[in-house]
Amino acid sequence: MDASLAILNADVVTVDGVRRSDVLVNDGLITAVGPDLSVGSAARTVDAAGRLLCPGFIDLHAHSALRPFDDPLLGAKIGQGFTTELICPDGLGPAPLTDATVDTRRRYLRGLEPSTGAGWDWRSMQSYLDALQVTRPSANMISCVPHSAVRESVMGNANRPPDRREMSAMKDLVAESLSAGARAVSFGMIYAPGLYADTNEILQIADTAAQYGVPLVPHVRNEAAGVIDSISEFVHVCEQTGAHLHVSHVKLVGVPHLLSDLLHTLSSAQDRIRLTCDQYPYGAGSTLLSALLPGYAFDGGPQATLERVRDHAERERMARDMEAGLPNWENLFGACGPENIVITQAGGDRSDAVSKTVAEVAEATGTDPAFAILDLLDHTELDACMIDHYSTEKVVREIFSSSGALVGSDGVFNPHPHPRLYGTAPRVLGRYALREKLITVSEAIRRLSTGPAGVLGLDDRGEIAVGKRADLVLIDPARYVDTATYDEPHQVPPGVELVTVNGITVWDNGSHTGARPGLVSGAQTFAGPAAERR
Template sequence: MPLWILNGTVVDGTGAPPRRAHLLIDGDTIMDVGDALQPPAESDAEVIDAEGLTVAPGFIDLHSHSDVALLVDPVVPCKLNQGITLELLGQDGLSVAPLTDEVAPLWRRHLSGLVGTYDVEWDWRSFDDYLTRLGPTAANVAALVGHGTLRLNVMGMANRPATAREIDQMCDLLRASLAAGAFGLSGGLVYTPGAYASFDELVALNRIVAEAGRIWVVHIRYEGDRIDDALDEMFRIVDLTGVALHISHFKLMGRNNWGRAQAVVDRIEEQRARGRDVTVDQYPYMAGSTMLSAILPPWAHAEGPERLREYLRDPIRLEKMAAEVEAGSPHWESFVGNAGWENIYISDVAAEEHRDLVGKSLSQIGDLWRCSPFEAAVRLLLEADLAVSMVLHAMHEDDVRTILAQPWRLGGTDALLGGKPHPRSYGSYPRILGRYVRDEGVVSLPEAIRQMTGGAAQRLRIDDRGVIAPGMKADLCLFDADRIIDRATFDDPMQLPDGIAWVIVNGQPVLRDQQPTGNLPGRVLRQR
């Protein structure tokens, strides 16, 4: 049955000015767009009157951690209510596939603070197996394969350079995952085991990514004092391989670096002017979020979660850890050094007896337990078996605005979904459209929509989504531009935004007035 959307203001995802137009959708496809279209007088077609609403392509989340959550809840309402119709999984080098029988239990435990502790069996093994497990869903999904996951399969959590043979084995796994439909390779150079990789290992893998025409999506090694070193490393990889580089959750952490955004923007502009293919994604907040175990130096994670638990009980190693957590080390940037204990808050913890600590800072927990913040973090990690997440406040809003205004900046939520999450999980895209577009004018509405839709689809080399035009897939978000705003806060983050009226995926309404319709038309997209 055809679907008509009448009287809306279309912002088509290309950056073109808004225009009043009607849409005709048949099946999963936009058939026509124009101001003279009208449904036949005698028709059983569904009609949505979009008077007063902006009609945009569905938003694309280029940095999602719903890898396991989608297997439990195929709707993920906090994403649908932001207008998101496509999530890109497998981020930060930490994809949940491929896996061997031997490493699957270890990886599940290692990632528990990031992807959650859902009661779902991790019974997939190949990348293809995992993609097959994902459907059906409300929104579309796509996935990257993680560099850390490839390394884990070949050499476990070993803290050493890979041999030539081991690099060849990683390359074979990478080729198989790309052939199964992975959109590219993700890296997390602050996370283990990816942090242990040599430069040559990253180059070898990215030569394959470049040859396949895919992208390298990376959490760079440093986001604070040494961000220039991290960018130099990535630009060298681009020069040697020709790979398309996309930097995850681009930001500047640490008070010492506030106000430096224009300088790093200039560095990316210089690379692009030289013909390098470089983009970034960004969430519009001054705080980050990840698993609490990431505050520990990389050597502590070598050999896996069980050995880490041993280290967390060893006084000699704890003393060494505590010093590095405060100051960092030559090849590792400390989250605590960038944020400070007083600015790191617990957002989720698997241990039931510690749920009352969610929302408290590590400084506050240390005071409560009459110990140092480091000792509090160690106790939490031990008693929750590492399944702890954190929010850390370390950025400045002026830098957020500077990055947001760049045409090569694209959208991503980086949403962790458990406990008392970062508000970006519920409010990222409405916050941009309400606060930074309508209220502050940091970026225009057509440009913000392009960043979230057409620009993101182009980055993923998806040619049939992200733009409103005949022949494109009917992924759409209908919202009131005068009302749209985020309501999620750090104190009360699980609040749905205002102003989004409809979300449509592959021609089927999946959200109406903040309520899921029950339709699950989403597809698992595979890059070929």
């Protein structure tokens, strides 16, 4: 049998185990799998003896919606084996938009998804997906419908429930975006303006998601003391609507004593609804520095937030609430402490703060830590990001081993990023499975590939079988492990010998090939086969 790529003598990983096999690829698809295949002519043959061959990894939580406009190679993700990314999580994304909301959405996202190359000339989800495909990314891209973008398009940044007309318009916009090719609806219940939604609004959106058979993917309202009630809110919504619930980055922020309650909440809900979840394998998060502010700070949009940050009375109020907390508010500042919050991005003239803790910034400026945060947000005009250390490794591993969580990197492309941007997949497969035996290699592939494909309804990938997409990762199990650290995060893992996307080699012996064959789900613009191979 002829092939464009023949991988011979590989240890092929499936959810049922590891078996020695040959794999043939042609025209972007896997054409044969089995031992001692008869190979005719092959454009390339790889002897993979002693190597693990895995289906391409699927990142269920990727902040890469704008990255291809600046860096379509996506080396941080491709270099660890991610071949498909689910973008626009946390209710945050660059589409849909209106002429009235494009500036505020762009401004709000710039700390989390910095981009100088994006044109922002799209408005609908369809036009955004088309623009993304024109960048010819190296990885496949699949989008959520981000609830905050939908709400802002219809209601602006109003802190109130929608009226009947607005609710209908939001549901129509979600349906339009799902029809364009989005495969999930994401919520960010700590991010404006999504945080203003009540349970009824979520339920109405969930009803539309259920009609399209796509999951709800929420960052729940509170991952600290209120985590059980916050997950239960979405469980209730899905009980009422029949929607599939996929909880983003399951964690406990400063409340390890709730571990058994968290695991019980997840397992008991699985008896009543279709529920899955994902986790990044670290005890620290990474998000907008403004997430440290109380919810009322965001009423009216980014400019109103900036005005509050600069107003003496409002500064005093916010600093006081950050120190003392508020009922039902996830206070990350209080849960983590200024010594455990690290600045990863700071715009304007505040690059001096990058890589320092809030406590260090406060000491250097002779300022109280809460006011140091407000000053950074002022000087950067909200263009700042952080890493927040909130949990022990023991709790992270217990959640991972007991919950069955799938994998999402939640990687953010900052100047000093969280190590999960480069290290998520090798930490799961290389460290947790191959070295520490916390889970089996087959279980790691279920969490990285097969399970995520099932969540998104991607029956064309997620396993190595005839007829599936040739999204493949060949690794040396003796070398593959995460090397990215908090101090030195820009570290591609060793041991990744080959990565193919749609049958095209994008990573070869530790380096990106420059190929950009990724496909954007739903995009109507396509660069063509010749462009794929450049």
